[in-house]
Amino acid sequence: MTVAANPGTETVEAVIISGPRKGEFISIDPEASDMLExxxxxxxxxxxxxxxxxxxxxxxxxxxxxxxxxxxxxxxxxxxxx
The missing domain is CATH 1.20.5 (Single alpha-helices involved in coiled-coils or other helix-helix interfaces)
Known part of the structure; x- marks a missing residue:
């Protein structure tokens, strides 16, 4: 997990490891996603x-x-x- 430029906000960054989008870099906004719970x-x-x-x-x-x-x-x- 990396801390974004704005204090108090965090972003989750990942690389897709399989499938047609393999190698693609993605960012997930924790506030907009229930995937993190x-x-x-x-x-x-x-x-x-x-x-x-x-x-x-x-x-x-x-x-x-x-x-x-x-x-x-x-x-x-x-x-x-x-």
Whole structure:
């Protein structure tokens, strides 16, 4: 969330991550939108989804590191065989 130029007002800014509008930057006026009011259940579900996404990102980073090491090994083996 970013604070707008006028003190006391806030705007929510986001990037659409999927679908035909993927990558589009949007701003949501909290006073004009009821989307920002969440029940405790929805908030808990979103928190759980964020935690899951963070775990997936950590696993992806670890897999990428392992893949880079494997590729380096393969390049070394290829050089030795040449």
């Amino acid at each position: 969440m029940t405790p259940e929805v908030e808990a579900l979103l928190d759980e989804m964020v935690a899951g996404a963070q775990r997936m990102a950590e696993n992806a980073r670890a897999a990428a590191t392992e893949m880079k090491a494997l590729l380096q090994d393969l390049h070394q083996i290829r050089e030795q065989l040449s």
